[in-house]
Amino acid sequence: xxxxxxxxxxxxxxxxxxxxxxxxxxxxxxxxxxxxxxxxxxxxxxxxxxxxxxxxxxxxxxxxxxxxxxxxxxxxxxxxxxxxxxxxxxxxxxxxxxxxxxxxxxxxx
Amino acid sequence: xxxxxxxxxxxxxxxxxxxxxxxxxxxxxxxxxxxxxxxxxxxxxxxxxxxxxxxxxxxxxxxxxxxxxxxxxxxxxxxxxxxxxxxxxxxxxxxxxxxxxxxxxxxxxxxxxxx
Numbered sequence: 710x711x712x713x714x715x716x717x718x719x720x721x722x723x724x725x726x727x728x729x730x731x732x733x734x735x736x737x738x739x740x741x742x743x744x745x746x747x748x749x750x751x752x753x754x755x756x757x758x759x760x761x762x763x764x765x766x767x768x769x770x771x772x773x774x775x776x777x778x779x780x781x782x783x784x785x786x787x788x789x790x791x792x793x794x795x796x797x798x799x800x801x802x803x804x805x806x807x808x809x810x811x812x813x814x815x816x817x818x
Numbered sequence: 819x820x821x822x823x824x825x826x827x828x829x830x831x832x833x834x835x836x837x838x839x840x841x842x843x844x845x846x847x848x849x850x851x852x853x854x855x856x857x858x859x860x861x862x863x864x865x866x867x868x869x870x871x872x873x874x875x876x877x878x879x880x881x882x883x884x885x886x887x888x889x890x891x892x893x894x895x896x897x898x899x900x901x902x903x904x905x906x907x908x909x910x911x912x913x914x915x916x917x918x919x920x921x922x923x924x925x926x927x928x929x930x931x932x933x
Contacts, residue, residue, distance in 0.1 A: 743921065743922065745924075751926060751927075752822075752909060752924045752925055752926040752927050753909065753911075753924040754924075755921045755922070755923065755924075758920075758921045798861065800861075804866075804874065805851065805863045805866055805874070805877070806851070806853075806861075806863065806911075806922060807863065808853075808860055808861035808862075809860070810860040811860070
C-alpha cells in the first residue's frame, strides 16, 4: 500500500529564503508525482507534475525533482515571498493520487 | 466551464439525513475522481470514474457512500444517513484520462458539516 510522507509538517521563514520541501513515498511503481498548493478554505492548485521517466520540472521560482529509486521528491522554492504562504501537498499517482499530509508554509515579510 | 465546479460550496445537515454533492468536470475530461479532506486525516481517495468503465470504489469508507456519473460528465456523490464523522471537505478532480500522463484539476470543494 502506497504511503506518502512530507517533511517538515510546518515551516516559517523570512521573505527571500530558498526553501526545500520533502516528499517520500514507499512504492516506487508510480506513473507520476504531482505537487499542489492549497490556500485556506480553497481547493488544490496544481503546481508541477513530474512523469516517472523525468527527473525534474520547473515553473518560475519552483523546481521539483523526482528520484523514483529512492522514493523521494523535493520541491524547491527560490526567493520565497509572503504570497507563497500556503499548504503544499505532494501526491503519488498509480491509478489514483495518494496524498501526503502536507507542509504548511508561512513566509513573513 | 473553465474549471471543475462543485456545488454546493457549503452544506450543513443533521445527523441521519442524506446529502448529495455535485461535481461538474472540465469539458472533455474522461476521468473523474472524488477525494475527502478531513481535519487531521489529510486527503483520501474515495472513488474514480474512467469513461464507461466500472468505477473504482475502493476508497469509499462505507456502504452509505455511493457515486454516479451520468453521461460521462456530471457526477453526484451521495451520503446516506450522514454521521458526524462524515464532516469534511469533499473534493472532485478531473483529468483527460487515467493512466498518469495528465494533471488532475481540482474543484473548490464542498464543505460538509454534520450536526
